[in-house]
Amino acid sequence: MLTVEGLEVYYGSIHAIKNISFEVNEGEIVTLIGANGAGKTTTLHAVCGLVKAADGGIHFCGTDLRAIAPYKILGLGLAQVPEGRRVFAKMTVQENLEMGAYIRRDKDQVEKDFQRVLERLPRLAERRKQLAGTLSGGEQQMLAIGRALMGNPRMLLLDEPSMGLSPLLVEEIFRIIEDVNRSGVTVLLVEQNAKKALEIADRAYVLETGSIAMSGAAAELANDEKVRKAYLGG
Incomplete structure (x- = not known):
């Protein structure tokens, strides 16, 4: 449904995203996890055209998103919930x-x-x-x-939906995300709360300093020793 291949993004001389590739299949919840500054939000912004990719392919349902004006992307069925709500x-x-x-x-x-x-x-x-x-x-x-x-939308991009919320509200927001997905909306989730993200996701990608360090089934990554030590506090 969404395919990103060899994505490169620069902020001036800073190489923010380094040749990353990932995909999101219809009906999935896929999460991008990683520390602050890993490149998660920049990746979402590149998909939506809010930052310009220096190289690589971004395709949604067969359409080349790099050739589409950002304001037209919603019309294709791709919607973003931005970091910080922005209501x-x-x-x-x-x-x-x-x-x-x-x-x-x-x-x-x-x-x-x-x-x-x-x-x-x-x-x-x-x-x-x-x-x-x-x-x-x-x-x-x-x-x-x-x-x-x-x-x-056919696909929802969520950027740090649990940021700044109490534990009780975090649970409610993740319940809503699961409910939206069950209704037929595919989800790409960027989230610092790796534990919760991995609990609801089908698959996950771990970003470190602009590169994909690990990927796989969410349940497997949740039990991986490196992931547990780095992101799950265990």
């Missing part, structure tokens, strides 16, 4: 969700998807008319996910 603080919850469907023209289905998002995320339904900037961090993360779902 529209001075707009209501409902207005934020409506913005997620901005490019869609199927109004009847948009309304059905709106109701479905509120059913999946009942806390948003309770705060439908509330300004997004007044929500808690966990509620803003739910809103960011709901907004992305309003684009009716």
Whole structure:
């Protein structure tokens, strides 16, 4: 579904991403884990066209994403939930969700998807008319996910969804991610909480200083001694 081959990204003279290749198959949850500065977010930004790749191939369902303007990528069925939520603080919850469907023209289905998002995320339904900037961090993360779902994506890219949240809210966010995946949405998850990411993922890639150091089934990596020592605190 998503194929990245030989990706290279530079920030000026800094070689941020070094010849990495990975794939995400339809229906999977695939996670990229690694320490701060490993290149996880840069990889997502390259996929979405938010940073320019110096070399390599990025294909989604057969389409060359490097040849597509970033604002057109959502129309292909690829949506990102950015690091730090990035909700529209001075707009209501409902207005934020409506913005997620901005490019869609199927109004009847948009309304059905709106109701479905509120059913999946009942806390948003309770705060439908509330300004997004007044929500808690966990509620803003739910809103960011709901907004992305309003684009009716085939694949969701999530960037550090558990960052800054309490353990209880982390559990809830990961439950939501699993529920979204069960509904038929493929997930590429960037996450510093390697333990939780490996618990819900099918496969994982470990990034170290811009390169893929390890890859494999998530359950196998969770039991790997090197991964446990480096990322799982054991």
